[in-house]
Amino acid sequence: MKMRRMLSIVIAIVMVIVIAACGSGNNNEPSETTNTPPANNSNATVDEQENEAVVPTEPELEKDAKLIVWDNGGSDETWAKAVAEEFTKKYNIPVEVQVVSQGDAPTKLQTDGPAGLGADVFLAPHDKIGGLVASGLVLENFFADEYKVNFMEASITGTSMNGVLYGYPTAIDTYALFYNKDLVKNVPATMDDLIAQSKGFTDKAKEKYGFMMQVNDFFFLYGFLGGYDGYVFGDKNTNKDDIGLNNEGAVKAAQFMQKLHKEVLPLNSGDINYALKETLFINNNLMFDINGPWAVAALQEGKVNFGVAPLPKLDNGKAPTSFSGIRAYYVNSYTKYPEAAAAYARFATSEEMLMKKFEISGQLPPRISLMENETIKGNEIIKGFLDQAAVSVPMPNIPEMVPVWEAMGNAFAVIWDDNADPKTVLDKAVNQIKEAISLSNQ
Structure with a gap:
C-alpha cells in the first residue's frame, strides 16, 4: 500500500x-499506513479476470476505518x-x-x-x-x-x-440519434439515408424539419469530426502539441456539415437551440434529432412515440465517434x-x-x-x-481543452452560416487555440 x-x-x-x-501543487505527503497492500487481481491474466468462477480476494481493510x-x-x-x-x-x-x-x-x-x-x-x-x-x-x-x-x-x-x-x-x-417512430419508417443506417428521408419531410414554411442538431456546439459536432479521423489532441487526447482540428478529416467533417445545411436544415446556427428542437419533436414536426439521455424525460412526458439509435455511419463507412x-x-x-x-x-x-x-x-x-x-x-x-x-x-481531460470549445464552436458557426472555406476557418481556429494554450502556460 x-x-x-x-x-x-x-x-x-x-x-x-x-x-x-x-x-497549485501540494507536496505535503498524506498520512501513512502500515497496512499491507490490497490483495487484488492486478497480476491476473485476462482469461482469469473474465472467468466468472474466479472470486477476487478480499483486501485487508483498516480495522478502525x-x-x-x-x-x-x-x-x-x-x-x-x-x-x-x-x-x-x-x-x-x-x-x-x-x-x-x-x-x-x-x-x-x-x-x-x-x-x-x-x-x-x-x-x-x-x-x-x-x-x-x-x-x-x-x-x-x-x-x-x-x-x-x-x-x-x-x-x-x-x-x-x-x-x-x-x-x-x-x-x-453520450448522445445518439432520436427518431420519431410515427414519422420514420426505417431507422437510417447511414447519414446518406438520413438525409434522403429528411429531404422529403423538411418544409421550412410549415416549420417541419427532417433533421436537427446544435450545429455550433462542438460537443455534438465532434462525432462527425472524429468519424472522419479528425481529432482534438494527439496520443489519445494527451498531447497538447499535436492538434488535429484542421486536418483532412476535420475539413471533411466541416464539408459534411455544409451539406446538411444546404440539403436538410435551412436555418442559421443561431436559430437552432435545445428548446426549439424539443418543441418540434414533441409536436411531431421533427423526424431526427441528435441529443443525449437528458432529453428523454421531457419526450416521455410529452407522450412522443420515439426511439434512440446509434448515430448513422458516414460515407466513409465509419461510425461518428461522439464525445462522452x-x-x-x-x-x-x-x-x-x-x-x-x-x-x-x-x-x-x-x-x-x-x-x-x-x-x-x-x-x-x-x-x-x-x-x-x-x-x-x-x-x-x-x-x-x-x-x-x-x-x-x-472529452479530453487535460486543461488545454478549455479554449477549444469556444474556438471550434465559433468556427463551425461561420462555416455553417457563411458557407466559408472550411480549411481557412479551421486553420484560424487552431491558431487561436495554440495562442490561448501558450498564454496559459506562461
Whole structure:
C-alpha cells in the first residue's frame, strides 16, 4: 500500500511541474499506513479476470476505518446511501454520504483535502482529473487491470492520466440519434439515408424539419469530426502539441456539415437551440434529432412515440465517434483509510451496485457485462445510447481543452452560416487555440 501511495505522490509532483496551469501543487505527503497492500487481481491474466468462477480476494481493510463519501443529490444520493448501507453490512465499516455535487467536489477538495476534512471517496466528472492529479489529490485505482478488462474503453481512457488509471467509473453519458417512430419508417443506417428521408419531410414554411442538431456546439459536432479521423489532441487526447482540428478529416467533417445545411436544415446556427428542437419533436414536426439521455424525460412526458439509435455511419463507412462524459469515484490521497476507501469505490462500481444505480437513476453503466443484462438490453432507448457509447471518445481531460470549445464552436458557426472555406476557418481556429494554450502556460 505504501508503495502505491508513494508512487501516486511522485506522479502528482511531476504533474504539478508539467501542468502548473491545472492548479497549485501540494507536496505535503498524506498520512501513512502500515497496512499491507490490497490483495487484488492486478497480476491476473485476462482469461482469469473474465472467468466468472474466479472470486477476487478480499483486501485487508483498516480495522478502525470510517468513511465519508461525496456524491450528487437527488437520485445519486439515494443510490449512494443504498451502496453505503450494503457496504457497511458487508465490511462493518460506517459510511456517511454527504451531498457535494460532482462539479463542486474538485474545488472543495483543494482546501479540504490537505486539511483532512475532505471525503475519503468523492464523485467528479472525468474532465477534472487533470487538476486533481496535478494537485496531488487522488490516488491511483488499486485494481487497474481488473477495471481495464471489465469497463468500456472510453470510461478507462477518460479517468486516466498519463497512462495511469485513477477513476472508478460509475456512469457514462453520450448522445445518439432520436427518431420519431410515427414519422420514420426505417431507422437510417447511414447519414446518406438520413438525409434522403429528411429531404422529403423538411418544409421550412410549415416549420417541419427532417433533421436537427446544435450545429455550433462542438460537443455534438465532434462525432462527425472524429468519424472522419479528425481529432482534438494527439496520443489519445494527451498531447497538447499535436492538434488535429484542421486536418483532412476535420475539413471533411466541416464539408459534411455544409451539406446538411444546404440539403436538410435551412436555418442559421443561431436559430437552432435545445428548446426549439424539443418543441418540434414533441409536436411531431421533427423526424431526427441528435441529443443525449437528458432529453428523454421531457419526450416521455410529452407522450412522443420515439426511439434512440446509434448515430448513422458516414460515407466513409465509419461510425461518428461522439464525445462522452464519464462520472467516476476517486479516492482522496489524504484519506486515513486508503484500503477501505478503495474497497468502497470498487464495491460501488460492482456489477450489482451499478445495476442498482441504473434502476434508481437511469444512468448508463460503463461496465461491459451490463450491456448484456436483459433489463438493459431490452430497453431500446438505453441500448441505443450504450451502443453509441461503445464507440464514443471521452472529452479530453487535460486543461488545454478549455479554449477549444469556444474556438471550434465559433468556427463551425461561420462555416455553417457563411458557407466559408472550411480549411481557412479551421486553420484560424487552431491558431487561436495554440495562442490561448501558450498564454496559459506562461
